[in-house]
Amino acid sequence: MRSVYEGILDMLTFFLSLFFTGVSLAAVDSFYPPLNHTTYITNASLGSYGGVFSAPSDQASPPPSEIVYNYCSMPHPHVDTYSLPQPVANHSVSAKLVYLEYLQRHQRRTPYNILPGGENQEYNCDNIHPHLFAAPATGGPPPLQVYAQTYTDPTNPFLTHYVNGSCQYPQLTIGGYLDGFQHGRDLRAVYGAKLGLIPETLHENDKRVWFRSSSSPLTQGSAGGVLRGLWPEYKGPLPLHQQASSVDTVNRGFPCAARDTTLDAIQSSPEWDEYIQVTAQLRDHLADLFDARDSADWLETWDHFADNFQARLCNGYNLPCRLGDESQCVSKExxxxxxxxxxxxxxxxxxxxxxxxxxxxxxxxxxIAEIARKFEAVRERRSDIVYSHNFVHDGDIAPLLGALGIRALRWPGMAANIAFEIWETSAGGFYARVLYSGRAIETIHGTLEWIPLTKLIDILSVYIPEDIFALCG
Incomplete structure (x- = not known):
């Protein structure tokens, strides 16, 4: 493990380099901040570190002028910013894209975590309809297409310390759905029109494509928007594959007691203790402001407060104020x-x-093992699939980025995405490029711009358990 002094030295070196080179903070790479020491947290001058934390309530997120960390709608492959792998672009090799494994977090949503003291703003979701119906696979009467309409009964006593409005928590918002539609359109422009990989048309059981989600309505709703953007003229249903929720290999579906014991060990380190200490004053302030003093989940990590604030800003709402006292609010800083x-x-x-x-x-x-097996099938020419799209969660994207060895990992924002491109050369070799939110990912293994497919499989294989039952206990 790195020492505290090494971390401080790195931070000093970083800021001195900015001073002597005349680089402003706005010009730093917003994807790769100096995260090796807690001074990244305590230095208020860093602000958002070049990131974006805002989006309109009922519109798609505006397209960025450049690829920057945007928590509300992370960048993705776009025809205006996409470039071919360097060896292909400079014609040092002749190669064709033959497979795309695409993973993304769901689009923006309402919060998971409602402030213990209650919310001072209502959430309105009347402009999006989460559909809830089942239909026979063949024959039988078609269903009435019912959708969920959330409402609040003013006589419900539990609303006093909850939140009024017409949303479930969490649920996809109209802005998230529209972001998803645009996300799909952009993928079609790059991997369909430009590179000719994604089929222009398809049918219900097309063997060239594979779609998967977790069992969450968030990922399913996101899939509906993205896939409509990909195939705007398609009529009829499409299968969105899911594993049974109790054994799902995404979204922590399968049981594993070692998750908690390992996390306990991680959060018992001197580094974690320092993290808790340097954020104690702000944590205490927010706990008092929102009556979270007796809610352990709000105090053990920053997950709950961050989730609540992010969801507000990403859907056109203000930061929260204490219920009944609009003079006590969370500041932008x-x-x-x-x-x-x-x-x-x-x-x-x-x-x-x-x-x-x-x-x-x-x-x-x-x-990760499932992904590696898909890559092996492509390498051995055993796969009919050319495009696989997975709709998952930040808790799936983050560990995969960790497995790839990303140089610095910020919280993967809404629709954060990883594109595994597999290219076949005219000589019959297979090479991979890995894009994170539209740009080649920078890792401890170097920038994954053009590496042998076998090397990518080797990088991932370290994180595939030999015996999951023994490991989980």
Missing amino acids: QAFTVFRAGDWMYNYWWRGNANVTEYIQVIEGMF
Whole structure:
């Protein structure tokens, strides 16, 4: 493990380099902040570290002018910013894209975590209809297409310390759905029109494509928007594959007691103790402001406060105020500190701790194994699939980025995405490029711009458990 003094030295070197080169903070790479020490959290001058934490309530997120960390709608492959792998672009090799494995977090949503003291703003979801119906596979009467309409009964006594409005928590918002539609359109422009990989048309059981989600309505609803953007003229249903929720290899579906014991070990380190100490004052302030003093989940990590603040800002709402006292509100500077603390937390969980290999194995190892088997099938020419799209969660994207060895891991934002491109050369070799939110990922193995497919499989294989039952206990 790195010492505290090494971390401080790195931070000093970083800021001195900015000073002597005349580089402003706005010009730094927003995807790769200095996350190796808690001064990243406590230095208020860092603000959002070049990131974006805002989006309109009922519209798609505006397209960015450049690829920057945007928590509300992470960048993705786009025809205006996409470039071919360098060896292909400079014609040093002749190669064709033959397979795309695409993973993304769901699009933006309402919060999971409602403030214990109650919310001072209503959430309105009347502009999106979560459909809830089942239909026979063949024959039989078609269903009435019912949808969920959330309402609040003013006589419900539990609303006093909850939140009024017409949303479930969490649920996809109209802005999230529209972001998903645009996400699909952009993928079609790059991997369909430009590169000719994604089929222009398809049918219900097309063997060239494979779609998967977790069992969450968030990922299912996101899939509906993205896939409509990909195939705007398609009529009829499409299968969205899911594993049974109790044994799912994504979203922590399968049981594994070692997850908790490993996390306990991770959060018992001197580095974690320092993290808790440097954020104690702000945590105490927010706990008093929102009556979270007796809610352990709100105090043990920054997950809950960050989730609540992010969901507000990403859907056109204001930061929260104390219920009944609009003079006591969260400031933008406090929110940015919470978000930086969340970045540090994710980097420590999935990159910086001594137990990271085992933690990735018990959380995401089985899904990583599935991905590696797909790559082997492509390499051995045993696969009919050319395009596989997985709709998952930040808790799936983060450990996979950790397994790839990302140089610095910020909290993967809404629709954060990983594109595994597999290219076949004219000589018959297979090479891979890995894009994270639209750009080649920078890792401890170098930038994954053009590497032999076997090397990518080797990188991932470290995180595939030999015996998951023995590991999970």
